[in-house]
Amino acid sequence: MTRSCVVCDTPTKKTCTGCSRQSYCSHQCQAQDWIRHIIECDTPGREITTADRLAAAIFGNNEDWCYNEELNIDFGFWKAGSQTNTRMLGAVYIDLFREMGVKPRTVHKWRIEGRLYAEMLATYRKSGRDSGPNFDWLCEHPHVFDPKHQEIPETMRDISERAKLEAWRFIGGPESDTIQDLIKKSESWSQNKIMCFHFYVNMFIAGGPFVVVPEFWLAFGYCVFPDELALPARKLYKALVTKCSFDEFVVLSQSPELIAPIWYLKAWVLRQGDLPEPVILIPYGFANCRDRLELNHLMRFYCKLFKDQEISPLDLHSAAENDGIFDYLIKTLRLKIGKPERLFLERVLKTHNRFIFPKNADNETQWQYLHLIIHVFFFHHLFTTYLPGATLRLNLRWD
Structure with missing residues (x-):
């Protein structure tokens, strides 16, 4: 069966010889994806370390470090103490693996030998990246990497409740x-x-919302x-909330909610999850x-x-x-894409009003069919969540 290469989307019949689940068109693509796939493969060839799991989470664009207890302990996330610090620590590791090209095996060795923090500082300096916010944060938080530092961090519930009380007092609530x-x-709000x-x-x-919310x-x-x-928005809102009362802010926010579909599209594809x-x-x-x-291809x-x-x-x-x-x-943007990609886009983007509804369908019928599509997508979401290796064909044409 022909599938798409997980790296470049080239049609291929080749799969990983270790598990036969991931498709690759070449050894180069397989090698490029190995840092992510190694933790999923049935025959990784060596023991999987927490450094491997951290790197795989980073190259897979997810935050698995939030859910792996051993990884949290080994690499300091459990000591971060707040969502902001957790994100900054994640950004430091992203720099380390993605930008500076340090291998997971090397990071694992640094940690085992007790010199992870010193080597990270040295790597930042050698790469000339020692003048940004991530490096500054790293310099200010050595305790996160100190195995002797056993301070128990706040739970997310503690952090949330503390932030709620800070916000409450900021808007004038009693101390x-x-x-x-x-x-x-707030029950009557x-x-x-x-x-x-x-x-x-x-x-x-966290200084403002992220696309994950x-x-x-x-x-x-x-x-x-x-x-x-959206750093400009963060700065603007930070200034705004200091210059107006909370009640004024509430009034300002009551403008009509006319959110165009394009913004829902942007939010969905950037976070790559949930239902659209x-x-x-x-x-x-x-x-x-x-x-x-x-x-998934269109989403990417x-x-x-x-x-x-x-x-x-x-x-x-x-x-x-x-x-x-x-x-x-x-025609307008003149995107340079290959013929297979062009044919794919032409099919999915030029036919959505031509075939999606039955001929001569009235508005009520169109809405009924749209609800059917939504249910199919919901089933697709459940299906691929619990059976990730399976393929579900979505036959959305009106027969």
Whole structure:
């Protein structure tokens, strides 16, 4: 059976000889992906270390270090003490593996020999990266890497409750109030006011929302910035909350929630998880995908466009509104893509209004069919979550 190479999407029949699950078109692609695949392969060829797991999480673009207790202990995450520090520590390791090219085996050796912190500092200096925020954070937190430092960190619940109380006092709540007092007093708040308060809490915990929490990332406009961190928005909101009262902020936030589908698309493909918002299934071609591989391929395609900042989201939205995404990408942007990719995009992006609904279907029938699509995607999500090695074909044409 022909599959797509997990690295470059080239059609191939070759698979990993160790497990026969991952598809590769060449030894080069397999070698490139080995740092991630080694922890999944049935025959890795050597003992898997926590450094391997950390590197695999980084190259797989996930945060598995948050859920592996042994990894948390070995590499200091359990001592980080806050979500912000955890993210900064993760950024340091991303620098180490991705940017500076240090191998997991080397990092494992450093840790075993008790010189992980010293070697990390030296590596930053040798690479000329010793002037950024990640290096500064590393210099300020040596205890995170000290095996003798046994301070028990706060749990996420402790951090959340502390941030809620900080936000409560910031907006004028009594210093003597406990978390139970806050819960009781906020019971009568509107949904919008509750959302604004949680936005404040998010700012106290991490300086603002990230795309992994799309509710705030979308509602407060972080999505419109090219960089998903949206640093200008963070600075603006930080200044705003110091110059207006909380009640004024709540009033300001009550503007009509007209979030265009393009921002839901951006949030979904950047975090690459959960189910998509129904409003993006048809306009952006996902309803035309035949199976899980095509769905993931189209998701990665959009993700690359957003991350490389090759598109104007509003222009893409306008093209989708006018059923012209393919022409916009190929003729206007003049993207350089191969023939297989071009044929794939032409099929999924140029036919979404042609075949997705039955002929002469009225609005009610179209909505019924859209609900069917949503249920299929929900089943697809469950299917691929619990049977990750399987393939589910999505036959979304009206027969």
